[in-house]
Amino acid sequence: MNIIAIMAGGMDGPVESGTIGRVIEQRGGTLHWFYRRSDDGFPLDIQAYDALIVFGGEVSVHDPALKPYFDDLSALIHRFYAAKKPILGSCLGCQAIAYAFGAKVKPQGFLEYGFTQLTLEDNCQTDPLLHDLACHQQLFEMHSDTFDLPIGAIRLMSGTDVANQAYRIGDNTYGFQCHFEVSPEIVSTWTHRELIDNPSQDQTRVAELFNTVKEGFAQHKDQQDNFATTVVNRWLDLVEVPISIVEETRQ
Numbered sequence: 001m002n003i004i005a006i007m008a009g010g011m012d013g014p015v016e017s018g019t020i021g022r023v024i025e026q027r028g029g030t031l032h033w034f035y036r037r038s039d040d041g042f043p044l045d046i047q048a049y050d051a052l053i054v055f056g057g058e059v060s061v062h063d064p065a066l067k068p069y070f071d072d073l074s075a076l077i078h079r080f081y082a083a084k085k086p087i088l089g090s091c092l093g094c095q096a097i098a099y100a101f102g103a104k105v106k107p108q109g110f111l112e113y114g115f116t117q118l119t120l121e122d123n124c125q126t127d128p129l130l131h132d133l134a135c136h137q138q139l140f141e142m143h144s145d146t147f148d149l150p151i152g153a154i155r156l157m158s159g160t161d162v163a164n165q166a167y168r169i170g171d172n173t174y175g176f177q178c179h180f181e182v183s184p185e186i187v188s189t190w191t192h193r194e195l196i197d198n199p200s201q202d203q204t205r206v207a208e209l210f211n212t213v214k215e216g217f218a219q220h221k222d223q224q225d226n227f228a229t230t231v232v233n234r235w236l237d238l239v240e241v242p243i244s245i246v247e248e249t250r251q
Contacts, residue, residue, distance in 0.1 A: 001029035001050050001239050004043070006073065008036045008066075008092060009057015016189065017055065018181035019228035020090070027236050036069055042076040051086040051239045052077065054093030056179060058194055060145055061095045061105040074100035086172040086238045091143050094166075094175030101150035101169060108146040108162060113195075113209050115216035115224075116141045118157045118165050118178060129174060129234045130156055130166075137227055138220040139178040140213075142190060146177070172238045180228040184217045 007013050013033045024031060034040040061070050077100040080087050089097040095105045115138045124130040146162050149155055150169060157166035165177045195206045
């Protein structure tokens with residue numbers, strides 16, 4: 001499996017891809033990284049690639065300065081969608097996919113940070129990735145933006161403070177607002193990079209949140225790891241058995 005991996009923010013992909021990267025490696029897949037900070041262009045010919053993952057990051061889809069970048073990324077997303085090749089988005093990636101399909105991405109007015117209870121919608125019972133999973137999941141979040149649900153998308157997960165948390169478009173395009181892939185080490189890196197000593201953040205509040213997250217990992221890490229491993233493996237099943245083959249089999 002050759003999978004394009006988009007990194008629009010400042011993260012180090014191989015180090016910070018967490019459970020997503022680990023499961024792909026275990027399944028024998030290869031992530032081909034494309035970094036915005038390195039001015040990596042997007043391939044016009046995707047024949048050599050089997051799937052697309054758009055990872056998270058600290059930038060905003062609605063930033064006017066980044067509109068050309070996210071417009072080009074939208075075109076790449078549509079090339080994979082038209083080819084019926086699986087797409088997965090995490091956090092910023094989830095928002096970028098929503099944007100590609102015409103939805104508005106916008107500030108939500110607060111930082112959602114830490115383990116959050118998310119509810120699986122009833123339609124998850126027949127979803128290829130989420131069937132047979134517990135209807136309530138405690139998953140890590142770190143974002144200040146949200147998105148409207150694209151026309152035609154099926155909402156899969158919802159939250160109390162942020163309604164749209166996961167969706168599917170078509171048969172194999174998925175967006176997850178949460179960061180189900182993270183480890184305590186990754187979250188520590190992100191928190192130090194983006195929040196600690198950031199003059200725009202209340203440092204007393206940041207310290208309180210960071211301590212709460214540490215407690216959250218002690219309580220929810222195993223459950224989140226199980227969720228992430230299941231979801232990524234099921235998504236890779238879609239990569240290994242393309243929709244076109246499934247359709248031919250049904251006929």
